[in-house]
Amino acid sequence: MKQLFDVRLNTDDRPFTQAELVQAVREARVLVPTITDRIDAGVLAQAGEELGLIANYGNGTDNIAVNAAAQRKIAVTNTPGVLTEDTADLTMALMLAVPRRLREGLAAIEDDAFTGWRPTWMNGRRVSGKSLGIVGLGRIGSAVARRARAFGMDVHYHNRRPAAPSITEALNATYWSSLDQMLAHMDIVSLHCPQTPGTFHLLSARRLRLMKPEAVLINTARGEIVDEKALIAQLRAGELGGVGLDVFEHEPAVDEDLLALQREGKALLLPHMGSATIEGRLEMGEMVTINIRTFLDGHRPPHLVLP
Ligand code: 8YV
Numbered sequence: 001m002k003q004l005f006d007v008r009l010n011t012d013d014r015p016f017t018q019a020e021l022v023q024a025v026r027e028a029r030v031l032v033p034t035i036t037d038r039i040d041a042g043v044l045a046q047a048g049e050e051l052g053l054i055a056n057y058g059n060g061t062d063n064i065a066v067n068a069a070a071q072r073k074i075a076v077t078n079t080p081g082v083l084t085e086d087t088a089d090l091t092m093a094l095m096l097a098v099p100r101r102l103r104e105g106l107a108a109i110e111d112d113a114f115t116g117w118r119p120t121w122m123n124g125r126r127v128s129g130k131s132l133g134i135v136g137l138g139r140i141g142s143a144v145a146r147r148a149r150a151f152g153m154d155v156h157y158h159n160r161r162p163a164a165p166s167i168t169e170a171l172n173a174t175y176w177s178s179l180d181q182m183l184a185h186m187d188i189v190s191l192h193c194p195q196t197p198g199t200f201h202l203l204s205a206r207r208l209r210l211m212k213p214e215a216v217l218i219n220t221a222r223g224e225i226v227d228e229k230a231l232i233a234q235l236r237a238g239e240l241g242g243v244g245l246d247v248f249e250h251e252p253a254v255d256e257d258l259l260a261l262q263r264e265g266k267a268l269l270l271p272h273m274g275s276a277t278i279e280g281r282l283e284m285g286e287m288v289t290i291n292i293r294t295f296l297d298g299h300r301p302p303h304l305v306l307p
Pocket of ligand 1: 035
């Protein structure tokens with residue numbers, strides 16, 4: 001970017017304050033935020049005449065008021081595709097680690113508590129032969145489904161509309177038009193929908209209670225999709241088998257109760273690292289650069305996000 005544009009970089013590896021963001025949108029022609037930068041309608045209202053593009057370094061654009069940007073004729077782009085496989089890999093890691101009690105196993109080694117093999121020692125739950133319910137069979141959901149098939153799981157999914165047969169046939173995926181019905185029948189549920197006003201607390205207290213008591217929930221999408229307090233209550237009551245979370249409702253804050261549940265082996269928590277690979281970050285940067293270059297050259301950027 002330094003070679004191509006006149007850039008001002010945030011080199012501190014800490015998010016801008018809202019005041020610093022306002023300063024940036026007043027002066028810049030292109031803004032490159034990450035998920036930690038909240039470009040809300042208030043920030044956009046203070047944007048200078050020059051600001052024409054918000055080139056998000058990330059796939060999800062829930063950190064940006066896309067409608068407000070469109071009203072001000074500011075284009076928004078994202079980085080789809082390049083973090084799909086990495087996020088699916090990390091989802092799979094959680095999907096194996098939670099039922100097979102990886103964290104407890106590690107803790108046993110670290111605490112010098114391994115005194116010898118026992119037939120009842122560290123018994124978890126098998127994943128092969130189990131039904132996996134994917135909420136949101138998009139790019140990442142499909143990549144998770146492909147992996148899950150290789151691990152012998154039966155793939156089910158809920159979308160607002162059935163996905164194309166070209167996607168679902170190879171996965172042998174069963175469509176559930178009712179999320180409630182699907183939740184009630186799954187052994188493992190994995191969330192892959194975007195965060196929108198419509199998916200806020202999609203997994204509400206009522207829906208969480210529909211899940212089987214031994215079921216496992218995996219969330220590598222967005223924390224706000226799950227009612228975290230209700231999830232904690234459900235786990236506490238022993239009415240859910242376990243949870244693997246890479247995202248949190250009040251990120252970066254991690255609820256104390258979740259940490260306690262992790263110590264008890266009912267939760268496995270990671271710090272939003274689903275897409276964190278060197279390769280992925282470089283490809284995201286290249287995609288951002290292409291979006292900016294095309295925009296500045298007067299073309300339609302390839303990864304426009306529509307309101
Ligand atoms: C990104 C993500 O790294 O792209 C997304 O939607 O959730 C992350 O994995 C982050 O958004 C960077 O801005």
